[in-house]
Amino acid sequence: MNPEKVVFGFFILLALTLNVGFVFGDIDNPAHHHVWEFAAVFLVNGIATILKLGDRTQMGAVLLATSLVAMLQLVAAALVWTIAVHGMQSDLSPGALAVIVSLAAGAVVANVVSVVLLIIETVMLRR
Template sequence: LKFGDRTQIGAIHLATSLVADLQLIAAAMVWGYAAHITADGLTGEMTARVVSLSGGALFANVVSVVILIAETIMQRR
């Protein structure tokens, strides 16, 4: 993430980073709720939700890295 960058690629990097952060926060909240608040504990359904949210965060980070590599390759010196 480049601070002060006002290009469209910079905005996409920021967006993918925010998506990954929000999904990881949501996964942590679901896990915390399942493990500490519900009477059933961490069931298979709750585990699937946590894995789905963290998988989405992983995908957003992969997209960000691919965009960064493409930007680096296309950069002219």
């Protein structure tokens, strides 16, 4: 067993599961989408992206691309959240939260693609 592959797979799966946990719930209910959960999603996706930087294969390039798409979605969601809370109003409106959750859902799609590619790569490995 390769410990590097275990850590790599762990962070990719953790990024997906945390992201799904954040997105799950009523899209406009702030009680269902906590800022600290979003921060965990952002941090773990960042770690997963960094771990994908070292792979020089074609599959590694596609995995990195999916991770960059997820990070772009999450950066946009973080910007919307920051502007909504610290910008014009002091409370998070249901409309702003819907945009944040929708962007995080886009990151979920990118993370699902990443996990599917990881599974395909693992199945194709020959001993």
